[in-house]
Amino acid sequence: DSGVTQTPKHLITATGQRVTLRCSPRSGDLSVYWYQQSLDQGLQFLIQYYNGEERAKGNILERFSAQQFPDLHSELNLSSLELGDSALYFCASSTRTSGRDEQYFGPGTRLTVT
Amino acid sequence: QQQVKQSPQSLIVQKGGISIINCAYENTAFDYFPWYQQFPGKGPALLIAIRPDVSEKKEGRFTISFNKSAKQFSLHIMDSQPGDSATYFCAASMVPGNQFYFGTGTSLTVIP
Numbered sequence: 001d002s003g004v005t006q007t008p009k010h011l012i013t014a015t016g017q018r019v020t021l022r023c024s025p026r027s028g029d030l031s032v033y034w035y036q037q038s039l040d041q042g043l044q045f046l047i048q049y050y051n052g053e054e055r056a057k058g059n060i061l062e063r064f065s066a067q068q069f070p071d072l073h074s075e076l077n078l079s080s081l082e083l084g085d086s087a088l089y090f091c092a093s094s095t096r097t098s099g100r101d102e103q104y105f106g107p108g109t110r111l112t113v114t
Numbered sequence: 115q116q117q118v119k120q121s122p123q124s125l126i127v128q129k130g131g132i133s134i135i136n137c138a139y140e141n142t143a144f145d146y147f148p149w150y151q152q153f154p155g156k157g158p159a160l161l162i163a164i165r166p167d168v169s170e171k172k173e174g175r176f177t178i179s180f181n182k183s184a185k186q187f188s189l190h191i192m193d194s195q196p197g198d199s200a201t202y203f204c205a206a207s208m209v210p211g212n213q214f215y216f217g218t219g220t221s222l223t224v225i226p
Protein backbone atom coordinates (compact mmCIF):
# COMPACT_ATOMS: atom_id res chain seq x y z
CA ASP A 1 0.00 0.00 0.00
CA SER A 2 1.55 3.28 -1.18
CA GLY A 3 -0.50 5.49 1.13
CA VAL A 4 -2.08 7.30 -1.83
CA THR A 5 -5.84 6.84 -2.07
CA GLN A 6 -8.06 7.34 -5.08
CA THR A 7 -11.82 7.29 -5.45
CA PRO A 8 -13.81 5.95 -7.07
CA LYS A 9 -12.15 2.73 -8.14
CA HIS A 10 -14.39 2.33 -11.16
CA LEU A 11 -16.52 4.82 -13.06
CA ILE A 12 -18.83 4.16 -15.98
CA THR A 13 -20.42 7.10 -17.70
CA ALA A 14 -21.76 8.20 -21.05
CA THR A 15 -20.24 10.39 -23.72
CA GLY A 16 -20.70 14.08 -23.12
CA GLN A 17 -20.84 13.72 -19.36
CA ARG A 18 -18.55 15.18 -16.70
CA VAL A 19 -16.83 13.27 -13.90
CA THR A 20 -14.57 14.08 -10.97
CA LEU A 21 -11.76 11.84 -9.77
CA ARG A 22 -10.39 12.33 -6.30
CA CYS A 23 -6.93 11.72 -4.88
CA SER A 24 -5.50 11.97 -1.37
CA PRO A 25 -1.69 12.03 -1.26
CA ARG A 26 0.52 10.29 1.27
CA SER A 27 0.70 12.01 4.59
CA GLY A 28 3.28 14.78 4.36
CA ASP A 29 3.50 14.83 0.57
CA LEU A 30 2.95 18.25 -0.95
CA SER A 31 3.11 17.36 -4.62
CA VAL A 32 0.40 15.56 -6.57
CA TYR A 33 0.62 14.27 -10.13
CA TRP A 34 -2.05 12.94 -12.45
CA TYR A 35 -1.34 10.35 -15.13
CA GLN A 36 -3.49 8.69 -17.77
CA GLN A 37 -2.76 5.10 -18.72
CA SER A 38 -4.23 3.68 -21.88
CA LEU A 39 -3.28 0.59 -23.85
CA ASP A 40 -1.94 2.48 -26.83
CA GLN A 41 -0.38 5.49 -25.06
CA GLY A 42 1.14 4.01 -21.93
CA LEU A 43 1.52 6.26 -18.89
CA GLN A 44 1.10 9.89 -19.87
CA PHE A 45 1.71 12.76 -17.48
CA LEU A 46 -1.24 15.13 -17.29
CA ILE A 47 -0.61 17.74 -14.62
CA GLN A 48 1.23 18.41 -11.38
CA TYR A 49 0.33 20.47 -8.33
CA TYR A 50 2.58 21.47 -5.49
CA ASN A 51 1.11 22.80 -2.27
CA GLY A 52 -2.00 24.05 -4.01
CA GLU A 53 -0.36 25.58 -7.05
CA GLU A 54 -0.12 24.21 -10.55
CA ARG A 55 3.53 23.32 -11.21
CA ALA A 56 3.65 21.57 -14.57
CA LYS A 57 1.36 20.60 -17.40
CA GLY A 58 1.75 17.68 -19.72
CA ASN A 59 -0.56 16.19 -22.29
CA ILE A 60 -3.73 17.40 -20.65
CA LEU A 61 -6.72 18.20 -22.84
CA GLU A 62 -8.55 21.50 -22.46
CA ARG A 63 -11.64 19.49 -21.46
CA PHE A 64 -9.72 18.31 -18.41
CA SER A 65 -8.86 20.38 -15.37
CA ALA A 66 -7.52 19.77 -11.90
CA GLN A 67 -6.99 21.48 -8.61
CA GLN A 68 -5.32 20.84 -5.27
CA PHE A 69 -7.13 21.93 -2.16
CA PRO A 70 -5.73 23.38 1.11
CA ASP A 71 -5.87 19.92 2.72
CA LEU A 72 -3.68 18.78 -0.23
CA HIS A 73 -6.17 16.40 -1.77
CA SER A 74 -6.61 16.82 -5.49
CA GLU A 75 -9.42 16.42 -7.96
CA LEU A 76 -9.25 15.79 -11.69
CA ASN A 77 -12.28 16.97 -13.60
CA LEU A 78 -13.02 15.45 -17.00
CA SER A 79 -15.79 17.03 -19.07
CA SER A 80 -17.46 16.49 -22.44
CA LEU A 81 -16.26 12.92 -22.21
CA GLU A 82 -15.44 10.98 -25.35
CA LEU A 83 -15.00 7.26 -25.91
CA GLY A 84 -11.26 7.82 -26.20
CA ASP A 85 -11.10 9.12 -22.65
CA SER A 86 -11.66 5.60 -21.37
CA ALA A 87 -8.50 4.77 -19.47
CA LEU A 88 -6.94 4.24 -16.09
CA TYR A 89 -6.24 7.48 -14.27
CA PHE A 90 -3.51 7.43 -11.65
CA CYS A 91 -2.61 9.92 -9.03
CA ALA A 92 0.88 9.98 -7.55
CA SER A 93 2.43 12.02 -4.79
CA SER A 94 5.88 13.02 -3.68
CA THR A 95 7.34 14.98 -0.81
CA ARG A 96 8.85 17.72 -2.89
CA THR A 97 9.38 18.53 -6.53
CA SER A 98 13.15 18.53 -6.86
CA GLY A 99 13.27 16.31 -9.93
CA ARG A 100 14.67 13.35 -8.02
CA ASP A 101 11.78 12.60 -5.77
CA GLU A 102 10.17 9.20 -5.62
CA GLN A 103 6.59 9.26 -6.77
CA TYR A 104 4.13 6.98 -5.02
CA PHE A 105 1.16 5.89 -7.08
CA GLY A 106 -2.39 5.27 -5.99
CA PRO A 107 -4.44 2.27 -7.13
CA GLY A 108 -6.05 4.22 -9.95
CA THR A 109 -9.54 4.97 -11.19
CA ARG A 110 -10.77 3.00 -14.18
CA LEU A 111 -12.96 5.23 -16.32
CA THR A 112 -15.19 3.68 -18.95
CA VAL A 113 -17.04 6.00 -21.31
CA THR A 114 -19.89 4.35 -23.22
CA GLN B 115 7.10 12.15 -29.25
CA GLN B 116 8.21 9.43 -26.88
CA GLN B 117 10.94 10.88 -24.67
CA VAL B 118 11.95 7.49 -23.31
CA LYS B 119 12.03 4.46 -25.59
CA GLN B 120 11.67 1.03 -23.99
CA SER B 121 12.23 -2.45 -25.34
CA PRO B 122 11.20 -5.18 -25.63
CA GLN B 123 7.43 -4.79 -25.47
CA SER B 124 7.11 -8.27 -24.01
CA LEU B 125 9.52 -10.79 -22.57
CA ILE B 126 9.21 -14.43 -21.60
CA VAL B 127 11.88 -15.89 -19.35
CA GLN B 128 12.34 -19.25 -17.66
CA LYS B 129 12.39 -19.36 -13.88
CA GLY B 130 15.93 -18.75 -12.69
CA GLY B 131 16.91 -16.88 -15.83
CA ILE B 132 17.94 -13.27 -16.31
CA SER B 133 15.40 -10.71 -17.52
CA ILE B 134 16.80 -7.66 -19.28
CA ILE B 135 14.78 -4.59 -20.22
CA ASN B 136 16.34 -1.67 -22.04
CA CYS B 137 15.54 2.02 -22.21
CA ALA B 138 17.01 4.90 -24.18
CA TYR B 139 16.56 8.66 -23.99
CA GLU B 140 17.67 11.74 -25.90
CA ASN B 141 17.25 14.61 -23.47
CA THR B 142 20.55 15.09 -21.64
CA ALA B 143 18.75 17.16 -19.00
CA PHE B 144 17.29 13.98 -17.52
CA ASP B 145 19.05 13.13 -14.29
CA TYR B 146 16.87 10.67 -12.44
CA PHE B 147 15.90 7.27 -13.80
CA PRO B 148 13.42 5.15 -11.84
CA TRP B 149 11.95 1.78 -12.70
CA TYR B 150 8.40 0.92 -11.76
CA GLN B 151 6.71 -2.45 -11.47
CA GLN B 152 2.99 -2.78 -12.09
CA PHE B 153 0.78 -5.78 -11.40
CA PRO B 154 -2.64 -6.09 -13.06
CA GLY B 155 -5.21 -3.90 -11.35
CA LYS B 156 -2.60 -2.06 -9.29
CA GLY B 157 -0.77 1.22 -9.55
CA PRO B 158 2.90 1.31 -10.51
CA ALA B 159 5.27 0.80 -7.59
CA LEU B 160 8.83 2.07 -7.43
CA LEU B 161 11.31 -0.77 -7.83
CA ILE B 162 14.71 0.86 -8.05
CA ALA B 163 16.13 4.16 -9.27
CA ILE B 164 19.49 5.54 -10.35
CA ARG B 165 21.14 8.91 -10.82
CA PRO B 166 23.59 9.49 -13.69
CA ASP B 167 26.60 9.92 -11.43
CA VAL B 168 26.80 6.13 -10.98
CA SER B 169 26.97 3.41 -13.61
CA GLU B 170 25.26 0.65 -11.68
CA LYS B 171 22.93 0.20 -8.75
CA LYS B 172 21.94 -3.11 -7.25
CA GLU B 173 19.13 -3.93 -4.86
CA GLY B 174 18.69 -7.61 -4.22
CA ARG B 175 17.99 -9.37 -7.51
CA PHE B 176 17.39 -6.09 -9.35
CA THR B 177 20.21 -4.12 -10.99
CA ILE B 178 20.15 -0.94 -13.04
CA SER B 179 22.98 -0.42 -15.49
CA PHE B 180 23.44 3.14 -16.73
CA ASN B 181 25.47 4.27 -19.73
CA LYS B 182 25.52 8.07 -19.76
CA SER B 183 27.46 8.44 -23.01
CA ALA B 184 25.07 6.14 -24.86
CA LYS B 185 22.05 7.61 -23.11
CA GLN B 186 20.82 4.16 -22.25
CA PHE B 187 19.88 2.34 -19.08
CA SER B 188 18.64 -1.13 -18.40
CA LEU B 189 17.03 -3.25 -15.72
CA HIS B 190 18.40 -6.70 -15.02
CA ILE B 191 16.38 -9.14 -12.94
CA MET B 192 18.56 -12.00 -11.78
CA ASP B 193 17.14 -15.41 -10.87
CA SER B 194 13.76 -14.40 -12.27
CA GLN B 195 10.76 -15.82 -10.41
CA PRO B 196 7.12 -16.32 -11.44
CA GLY B 197 6.21 -13.64 -8.90
CA ASP B 198 8.21 -11.15 -10.98
CA SER B 199 5.65 -11.50 -13.78
CA ALA B 200 4.39 -7.94 -14.20
CA THR B 201 4.72 -4.91 -16.43
CA TYR B 202 7.87 -2.87 -15.96
CA PHE B 203 8.19 0.80 -16.84
CA CYS B 204 11.33 2.86 -17.05
CA ALA B 205 11.07 6.59 -16.56
CA ALA B 206 13.18 9.72 -16.56
CA SER B 207 12.88 13.13 -14.97
CA MET B 208 14.87 16.33 -14.80
CA VAL B 209 15.54 19.05 -12.29
CA PRO B 210 13.49 21.04 -11.58
CA GLY B 211 10.00 19.71 -11.88
CA ASN B 212 9.87 15.98 -11.16
CA GLN B 213 7.61 15.32 -14.14
CA PHE B 214 8.20 11.70 -15.12
CA TYR B 215 8.46 10.62 -18.72
CA PHE B 216 7.63 6.93 -18.91
CA GLY B 217 8.61 4.28 -21.38
CA THR B 218 5.86 2.25 -23.01
CA GLY B 219 6.29 -0.70 -20.67
CA THR B 220 7.51 -4.29 -20.90
CA SER B 221 5.26 -7.18 -20.02
CA LEU B 222 7.40 -9.81 -18.33
CA THR B 223 6.25 -13.41 -17.97
CA VAL B 224 8.40 -15.81 -15.97
CA ILE B 225 7.59 -19.42 -16.74
CA PRO B 226 7.92 -21.90 -13.85
